Amino acid sequence: MSVESRLVRRLQSGDLTALGELFELFKDVVYRTALAITRDQHAAEDILQECFVRLYQYADSVDAERPLKPWLYRVVVNLSYDWFSRKPTLQPLDDVLDWLSALPNVLPSPDHKAEERELHKMVRDIVEELPMSHQAVVVLFYLENLSLEEVAEVVELPVGTVKSRLYYARKRLRDALAQRQRPVPEMTYEFT
Amino acid sequence: MSSREFDGMLDELFRQALCPFAEAEPSVRVWRRVLHAVHPLSTGFEASVVQQVFTGLLAPAGLKALAGLSATFSRCLGSLSGLKRSNVTYVPLFSNRTYCVDRSGRCPTASFWDITWTQMFDLRLAS
Numbered sequence: 518m519s520v521e522s523r524l525v526r527r528l529q530s531g532d533l534t535a536l537g538e539l540f541e542l543f544k545d546v547v548y549r550t551a552l553a554i555t556r557d558q559h560a561a562e563d564i565l566q567e568c569f570v571r572l573y574q575y576a577d578s579v580d581a582e583r584p585l586k587p588w589l590y591r592v593v594v595n596l597s598y599d600w601f602s603r604k605p606t607l608q609p610l611d612d613v614l615d616w617l618s619a620l621p622n623v624l625p626s627p628d629h630k631a632e633e634r635e636l637h638k639m640v641r642d643i644v645e646e647l648p649m650s651h652q653a654v655v656v657l658f659y660l661e662n663l664s665l666e667e668v669a670e671v672v673e674l675p676v677g678t679v680k681s682r683l684y685y686a687r688k689r690l691r692d693a694l695a696q697r698q699r700p701v702p703e704m705t706y707e708f709t
Numbered sequence: 710m711s712s713r714e715f716d717g718m719l720d721e722l723f724r725q726a727l728c729p730f731a732e733a734e735p736s737v738r739v740w741r742r743v744l745h746a747v748h749p750l751s752t753g754f755e756a757s758v759v760q761q762v763f764t765g766l767l768a769p770a771g772l773k774a775l776a777g778l779s780a781t782f783s784r785c786l787g788s789l790s791g792l793k794r795s796n797v798t799y800v801p802l803f804s805n806r807t808y809c810v811d812r813s814g815r816c817p818t819a820s821f822w823d824i825t826w827t828q829m830f831d832l833r834l835a836s
Contacts, residue, residue: 536747540743545734545735562742566743566746570746573743573747636722640722641726641727644723659724660724691719
C-alpha cells in the first residue's frame, strides 16, 4: 500500500494529522494549478483551502486505492469554474504579473531577454483570454504535463474534445504570432 | 518548417510561458485556514481532537519534535475547557499546594492572589 493510500485511510478514520501530511504532499500542485487558471493569488489560496476542506469532508467517498491527484485536480477545476462565475469583471492581475516578472531564474531581466518576456506574457494573455474550460485543459496539459487521457479524466470530457481545445489554443497562439510578425504598414506623408 | 514541428514549437512556447507558475508556493497561513475550517466539522472539543489539530498544525511546518509539547498544550486546553463544566483540581508546577477551581472560576481553598501569573501559566492537571 502506498504512502498516499495509507494517508487517505487514516484521514477516513478522522485523523487530522493525515490531512496535514496530504496537504504537505499536494499543496504546491493544487496551488499552482489554481493560480495558473485563475491568475489570482487570493483566489488560488481560497481554492487550495476549499480543496482540502472538501477532502476532509468527503474523505469517505475517495477511493484510497487510486491516486489522489486526479481527484484533487477535478476539485480544483470545479472550484475554478465556480470562481470564474463569481469573479468581478475587473481582475486584480497587476499583482500576479509583477510577481511573475520578479522571478529572476525563469524570466531573466537583462535587456536581451525583454523580447522573450514580452512573448511569454503574450502567450499567458492568450491563455487568459480563452474560455475558462479551455484554460483548464491548457494548464493541465502544459503546466501539469498530464496526458490527453488524464486531462480528459479530470475535466470529464472525451479525449477528442481535449484535443480540439488544445488545437484551438494553438490556433489562437499561431494567429497572435502571425499578427506580431506582420510589419507595421509604412505611411507616406504628402506635404502640400 | 512542417506543421508538426510548428505545433511542437507552440507547445514549447506554452510550457515556457506557464513555467513561472510551477515555482508558485502558497503562503503558510492557508494550512491554518484549513484547520480552522475543518475544526467545527469534527465533533466536540475533546482533548484528543485538540491534540490532533495542534500536532497537525506543527507537522507541516517541520516541527514534529514539538508534537509532544502540543500534546501537553492540548491537555492544558482540555483541562481549561473542563472549567466550564465542573470543578477541577490542579497543582501549579513549582508548588505542592493544590487548588480547586469551581465552575465559576473561583478557588475556594485559596484566594485568587495566591496564584501568581507564572503559576497560572504553569498549570498541570493533578488528576
